Amino acid sequence: MISRKSPREIGQMRRAGRVVAEVLALMESEIRPGISTLELDRIAEAHIKRAGATPSFKGYLGGGRYGKGPRAFPASTCISIDAEVVHGIPDERLLREGQLVSVDVGAIVDGWHGDGARTFIVGSVAPEVTELVQATRLGMMAGIAAAVPGARIGDISAAIEDVAKPHGYGIVRQFVGHGIGTDMHQDPQVPNYRTGSRGPELLPGLCLAIEPMFTLGGPAVRVQPDGWTVVTADGSLAAHFEHTIAVTANGPEILTRI
Numbered sequence: 001m002i003s004r005k006s007p008r009e010i011g012q013m014r015r016a017g018r019v020v021a022e023v024l025a026l027m028e029s030e031i032r033p034g035i036s037t038l039e040l041d042r043i044a045e046a047h048i049k050r051a052g053a054t055p056s057f058k059g060y061l062g063g064g065r066y067g068k069g070p071r072a073f074p075a076s077t078c079i080s081i082d083a084e085v086v087h088g089i090p091d092e093r094l095l096r097e098g099q100l101v102s103v104d105v106g107a108i109v110d111g112w113h114g115d116g117a118r119t120f121i122v123g124s125v126a127p128e129v130t131e132l133v134q135a136t137r138l139g140m141m142a143g144i145a146a147a148v149p150g151a152r153i154g155d156i157s158a159a160i161e162d163v164a165k166p167h168g169y170g171i172v173r174q175f176v177g178h179g180i181g182t183d184m185h186q187d188p189q190v191p192n193y194r195t196g197s198r199g200p201e202l203l204p205g206l207c208l209a210i211e212p213m214f215t216l217g218g219p220a221v222r223v224q225p226d227g228w229t230v231v232t233a234d235g236s237l238a239a240h241f242e243h244t245i246a247v248t249a250n251g252p253e254i255l256t257r258i
C-alpha cells in the first residue's frame with residue numbers, strides 16, 4: 001500500500017533527513033587514507049545519538065547467510081569500498097588513497113525515517129572513476145527532478161536510466177529505491193531503469209528514497225558470505241547516491257539536506 005504523508009509528517013521526516021545529511025557531511029570531512037570504516041561508523045553513530053535520533057540500520061533484519069534466514073545488520077552505517085555496491089559492514093579495514101567509499105545512513109526521529117547515501121573518493125582516482133561518481137549523483141538528481149505530481153514512478157526510472165546509458169554504465173537492478181516514512185522500506189519500489197510499466201502516479205505527500213547504483217561494468221551483483229555485502233559480479237567499481245524526498249504540490253523537496 002502506498003501511503004501519503006501530511007505536511008506535518010513531512011516536517012517530521014525533514015528532521016530525520018537533516019540528521020542523515022549531517023552525518024554524510026561529517027563523513028566527507030573524516031574520510032581520509034588510514035581511517036578504518038569501523039571508526040567512521042562510530043563517528044556516525046555518535047552524531048546520530050547526539051542529535052536525539054536512532055540509527056535505523058543497526059539491528060535491521062534482512063541479511064541472509066547461506067540461506068539461514070535473517071541476520072541483524074551490526075552497524076549504524078553501511079560502508080562499501082570499490083566493487084562493493086551497498087550494505088558493506090564497517091570493520092577494521094583502513095581506507096587507502098584511490099578508493100571509492102560509499103556511505104549509506106539511516107536515522108529515525110520520533111518514528112520517522114530518513115535514508116541517504118553518497119560515494120566519496122579517497123584522494124584522487126582516474127578521470128573515468130570520477131566521472132562514474134559524478135554521473136551517479138546526476139542520475140539521482142535527474143530522478144528527483146522527475147518526481148513531480150502527476151508524473152509516475154516510471155518517469156523517475158527513465159530519467160535515471162537516461163543519465164547512465166550514454167556512459168555505458170551498468171545499472172544495478174537487484175536493489176532499487178523505495179517508499180519511506182514510518183518504516184525505512186515502504187511501497188512503491190523505485191527502479192533505476194525502465195521496467196516496461198509506468199508504475200504508480202506520483203501524488204503530493206508521497207515520500208521516496210531515490211538511490212541509483214551505477215557500475216563501470218555490468219549490472220549483475222552478488223551477496224558476499226557475510227550475508228550483507230553486495231559486490232559487482234564482475235569486480236567493477238560501483239557508486240551509489242541516495243536522497244529521501246517528498247513529492248509536493250510545488251515539486252520535489254529533498255529531505256536529506258542540511
Ligand code: MG
Nearest residue numbers: 115209211242
Ligand atoms: Mg535506501
